[in-house]
Amino acid sequence: MPNILCCFKWVADEAYIRASAGKELDLEWVDYKISDYDRNAIEEAVRLQEQYGGNVSAITVGKPDDTKGLKDALSRGPEKAYFINDSSFQNLEPSQTAAILAEVIKSQIDYDLIICGEGSSDLYAQQVGPRLAEILSIPCVSFIQKLDIEQNQLIVERKVDDGVEVLSLPMPALVTVLPDINSPRIPGLKDTLSASRKPVVDIGRDDLSGNFESCLQTMAINKANMERNGIKLGSEPQDISQLVDALVKQGVIGGVK
């Protein structure tokens, strides 16, 4: 019966960033969400618990006011959450996040399996999982699309650039999951209500001893402008012939075999 820990991040929703006007990146009014693929990480933990028993906790590093994310995560099935928070814990780079998670996990969490998303929706660095495994000195497999437990071994299917590999590894271990490993359930009203009664272990900066200095320094962040002020057409026959004419004029069709 495995003890499973899933790592999730509470992130600014990139859809708001793109839609916001201007060149500057303005995060003041954006909405937040659980990083997309961390929903798959949580779902996989809960699915494994349903199949094999054991228990599931969720863990996150963030700012003290990220409590909405905790509730959201707990409504998806974990029975407990670890909330490592400090006002300085924003804009962390992956080496810092991994070091903070590692310190807490080493000192106070009993685990057999740690599940991360393949990458966070904001940074998409795809580092925190494998870094964490390395610091904890446990085996890891990234980018998995299927997970089973057989006689205390994990059997995983992992994607590589030229195919799929089936691997086995002993626990404790860490995996990072691809979105197609499952379809995250949508929490209902009952789940949301019960989430607020679940225990949350609050861990502050003072509870930690590491200095967590950053290895990467951000020099600048610029909004990428991709807007093209194009022409909008209907779908009547004249629209279609107008379009084809335009594409011919642009030289992108015609003259093709």
Next chain:
Amino acid sequence: MAGIWIFAENHKHCLELLNPGQKLAQKLGSPLAIFLWQDKELIKDYVSHGAEQIFVLPPLAADQTLEAYVPLIADLARREQPDVFLLGSSLRCKEMAARIAASLNTGLCSDCIAFNLNDSKALEMERLIFGGAAIQKVICVTSPQMATIPAGTFEAGPAQSPGEVRIVELADPLPSVVKLIDKKSNAHQSANLTEARVVVCVGRGLEKESDLGMARELAELLGAEIGCTRPISEELHWLPEDTCIGLSGIKVKPELYIGLGVSGQIQHITGIRDARIIFAINNDENAPIFDVSNYGMVGDVYKVVPQLINELKKTIK
């Protein structure tokens, strides 16, 4: 000790990374080294592309995968103290890079799309964040400075007359507890897609797999290659995974991109920003794809595409 180190999974990607690696090596006065396993025939090729050192990794047991080299490479880096370590961003190398970086306690710029050396000889590296909605510029203040670099970011340089080379044979790694049980390879296609002049991209606006026929007919008529959004390849598995366009897939740069039922989420758009003309068909007039299109057609793909095919047949003889 010093060095500019290169590690990538395949030959082509190695050559691509040797090119900027060689420039860095010259500017930093540091030898250019590359890792190699399996085929020693490649040494000549790497040397004529600037490699001055070859680290030859020993063969792996049948149940081991490339990641088993991680402790070995990290140890070597601790001894040799390279200045810069560039890896390809294949899935496997991303994991290896992150673990090596953690082991060396250094920073790693994932999916670096451009870099330059600043006045204090630090690499200023650019990468996409927020799904591609913003570009982050970072420097790595620890050593080695590490980055993973997507295939196709750089071009391989021309072969030159080879210089001196130092070949270093590395010891066997300890076997990893992660064991390979089985492997299925998939047939590759995407080389055509990244070079295609016209790309027809299929999104979830298509209802069923057989509707791909309509996209294929359009593609054939235009001499186009077929690409798709991530849900089509990763969730529905209608098309091979290496035809997924976007942040976690490939980048395309066609003269014409046609999106069929593609919503235009930022992670997808990131992969088509270099297309010259973007044309999208979507029945939701507020779909974000229209903001980034040169031509946007509000309509049902099932009605529009057959008409478009007819019209094109008249035009293209």
